[in-house]
Amino acid sequence: MALSKLENLYRHVILDHSSHPHNYGTLENADEQIELNNPTCGDVITLQLAMDGDIIKQAKFSGHGCSISTASASMMTDVVIGKTKAEALALAEEFFLLVQDKIEPNEKHLGEAIVLNGVAKFPARIKCATLAWKALERAIIQDKKEKGEEQAESPHEGEIL
Structure with missing residues (x-):
């Protein structure tokens, strides 16, 4: 079965970000750092x-x-980048819903990440797509806990997306 032009474009965007990832590397003066893994695929x-x-x-x-x-x-x-902690948490929640096919893609909010809505068709790949977003959520929660801010618990704590 041939891919539609739109599916081909989405595939190209994913492959481009994978081959030439933006913001790859380390920060010398990071305020938060977290490591997560997806044991199902490494x-x-x-x-x-x-x-x-x-x-x-x-x-x-x-x-x-x-x-x-x-x-x-x-x-x-x-x-x-440039978002508040609350905005970033809201974007993570929107992304979690997107890849579970529970909402329509909104490029205004999620940018190119909307192309990952197709993983909803492949449940095993949802964990791959959400790993970085889960790390973001946990890093922000960790930052809030360290600063004694309210709502310092993840709404997805213990969940495997």
Whole structure:
């Protein structure tokens, strides 16, 4: 079965982010760092955030994973830089719903990450797509706990997306 032009474009965007990930590397002065892995396929990500008060000033990731995991981390860092912690958490929640096919894609919010809505058709790949976003959520929750801010618990704690 041939891919439609739109599916081909989406595939190209994912492969481009996977081959040439944005914000890949390490931050010398990270305020938060978290490492997560996906034991079902071996993906490992280390996410680092540099904060300016409540704003995510920089976000970088390193590690290794499949093309979906790497592309998702690249897209996630692009979207959250410059956002507040609350905005980033809302984007993570929107992404979790998107890849479970529970909402329509909204490019205005999620940017190129909307192309990952197709993983909803492949439940085993949802964990790959959400790994970086889960790391983002946990890093922000960790930052809030360290600063004694309210709502310092993950709404997805214990869940495997």
